[in-house]
Amino acid sequence: MHDKNSKKLFFKANICWRCNGDRQFTTTCNCSTIVYHDEKYQPIKFGDEKNTDYKDLERCCDCNVVKGGFHHSGCEVEECPKCNNPILICRCPGN
């Protein structure tokens, strides 16, 4: 069954596996480093993406963090700090 309104009401997975925070009630992810094969990177903050489609939003349309916050795991807006592609399609090792 596919309800086209369900994405608005329910986030894909409310609990982030990086910080254990609930996307609906947190303003940023507490995890400020991601590791790709022994290299540490600081995640791209919401508002700093190369893709400017989201510039006008106060909160991330996918994971609900505020501007300047870190995205929660699995967010489709988050970009990879290594290759600058959306993190969900990034093929960097370890992701």
Ligand SMILES: [Zn+2]
């Ligand atoms: Zn998180």
Ligand SMILES: [Zn+2]
């Ligand atoms: Zn996000």
Ligand SMILES: [Zn+2]
């Ligand atoms: Zn990447």
